[in-house]
Amino acid sequence: MALEHAILVSLTERAGSGYELARRFDRSIGYFWPATHQQIYRVLRRMEEAGWVKHTEIAQDGRPDKKIYRVSAAGRAELSRWLATPDDPAVLRDSLGVKLRGASLTAPGLVRQEVERHRAEHATRLELYRGIAHRDFPKPAKLHGRDLHQYLVLRGGIRAEESFVAWCDEVIDALRKDKS
Amino acid sequence: MALEHAILVSLTERAGSGYELARRFDRSIGYFWPATHQQIYRVLRRMEEAGWVKHTEIAQDGRPDKKIYRVSAAGRAELSRWLATPDDPAVLRDSLGVKLRGASLTAPGLVRQEVERHRAEHATRLELYRGIAHRDFPKPAKLHGRDLHQYLVLRGGIRAEESFVAWCDEVIDALRKDKS
DNA sequence: CCTACCTATGCAACTGGTTGCAGTGCACCT
DNA sequence: AGGTGCACTGCAACCAGTTGCATAGGTAGG
Numbered sequence: 005m006a007l008e009h010a011i012l013v014s015l016t017e018r019a020g021s022g023y024e025l026a027r028r029f030d031r032s033i034g035y036f037w038p039a040t041h042q043q044i045y046r047v048l049r050r051m052e053e054a055g056w057v058k059h060t061e062i063a064q065d066g067r068p069d070k071k072i073y074r075v076s077a078a079g080r081a082e083l084s085r086w087l088a089t090p091d092d093p094a095v096l097r098d099s100l101g102v103k104l105r106g107a108s109l110t111a112p113g114l115v116r117q118e119v120e121r122h123r124a125e126h127a128t129r130l131e132l133y134r135g136i137a138h139r140d141f142p143k144p145a146k147l148h149g150r151d152l153h154q155y156l157v158l159r160g161g162i163r164a165e166e167s168f169v170a171w172c173d174e175v176i177d178a179l180r181k182d183k184s
Numbered sequence: 185m186a187l188e189h190a191i192l193v194s195l196t197e198r199a200g201s202g203y204e205l206a207r208r209f210d211r212s213i214g215y216f217w218p219a220t221h222q223q224i225y226r227v228l229r230r231m232e233e234a235g236w237v238k239h240t241e242i243a244q245d246g247r248p249d250k251k252i253y254r255v256s257a258a259g260r261a262e263l264s265r266w267l268a269t270p271d272d273p274a275v276l277r278d279s280l281g282v283k284l285r286g287a288s289l290t291a292p293g294l295v296r297q298e299v300e301r302h303r304a305e306h307a308t309r310l311e312l313y314r315g316i317a318h319r320d321f322p323k324p325a326k327l328h329g330r331d332l333h334q335y336l337v338l339r340g341g342i343r344a345e346e347s348f349v350a351w352c353d354e355v356i357d358a359l360r361k362d363k364s
Numbered sequence: 365c366c367t368a369c370c371t372a373t374g375c376a377a378c379t380g381g382t383t384g385c386a387g388t389g390c391a392c393c394t
Numbered sequence: 395a396g397g398t399g400c401a402c403t404g405c406a407a408c409c410a411g412t413t414g415c416a417t418a419g420g421t422a423g424g
Contacts, residue, residue, distance in 0.1 A: 006279040013286040036281035068402040087290040093305045094278035099186040101216035101337045106193040108330045110267040125273045150288045157281045160351045167347035171340045248372040
């Protein structure tokens with residue numbers, strides 16, 4: 005139920021079209037709340053019906069018209085309401101855990117390879133996050149307000165990936181030793 | 185798409201009814217792949233149609249009849265196939281990140297309180313996991329095969345919760361300092 | 365005695381998210 | 395000239411997961 009609110013946060017920072025939102029999600033919020041353009045379009049329409057956003061059509065030449073959405077007063081109110089409402093902590097859900105539990109039901113080494121694959125992908129994402137942190141927030145101690153919040157979210161991504169990679173290493177190591 | 189496979193893993197370890205599976209999910213696999221009894225019943229029926237499991241009805245007195253499911257040869261084959269198929273790494277999806285990004289749009293301290301709440305819940309879960317690890321796996325260095333795999337999954341949960349709690353502390357600290 | 369919870373299964377309605385497809389026109393590369 | 399890819403919107407079908415409810419007898423506690 006937070007996609008609406010993720011969109012409200014993003015549109016509050018800066019108005020934009022569904023397409024632009026999808027790009028933004030790909031590049032930043034989406035690292036922590038993924039969404040496809042389909043979903044964004046659908047939710048935007050629903051949000052407009054609820055009166056949380058309104059759009060103005062912009063004709064462009066050379067490329068399709070676009071609809072720029074901006075947050076209404078009702079949308080701001082809804083966002084405040086949501087920010088003040090506690091919600092349940094997110095749960096872990098990773099098929100790699102299931103595979104690991106079933107590891108002894110297949111060829112030795114097979115699941116280890118899968119763990120290695122995941123490790124590599126998470127390490128790549130970690131590097132991506134670290135790059136963003138380095139480029140966009142070179143002096144984290146000086147940050148305040150919105151910039152600080154954005155940085156802290158990124159820190160969450162970095163920590164999550166770091167710990168995932170470390171876990172993969174522990175698993176790979178243990179599986180290697182177990183086989184010998 | 186892994187619920188089927190989580191069930192296959194669990195039923196391979198030991199046959200059981202839908203209800204029992206739901207209990208087991210609550211107590212162990214479900215920490216890493218949550219599922220309600222509704223979903224389990226529905227998926228079990230689908231799996232039986234696919235020929236992956238079959239059930240035998242057990243009449244009980246005093247309590248309702250139950251259907252004990254066990255994995256068929258086709259189910260074992262499907263599980264092997266799945267174990268050998270790579271899948272995409274799980275993505276982070278936590279509304280707390282969205283709230284943090286919107287923190288400056290509301291009263292100072294409000295989002296910090298929510299982070300504190302989440303910290304407390306994750307810390308509780310961490311203690312739960314540590315307790316299980318301590319009780320069920322007192323000598324981790326000696327583990328092999330299935331026990332080792334189960335332990336490693338638990339380690340993943342412990343690491344994830346540890347890193348989440350540490351992140352919360354970082355966030356709480358930074359938000360406190362920012363306000364002054 | 366009454367309430368509340370446990371075992372055990374299940375239906376129905378809904379919400380959220382994914383996948384595949386479709387159309388338009390420009391820009392770039394070969 | 396032809397293909398790929400980007401910008402921009404959207405429909406339709408599907409899959410996965412959640413929530414609320416129903417049924418039914420047993421056991422434990424106030």
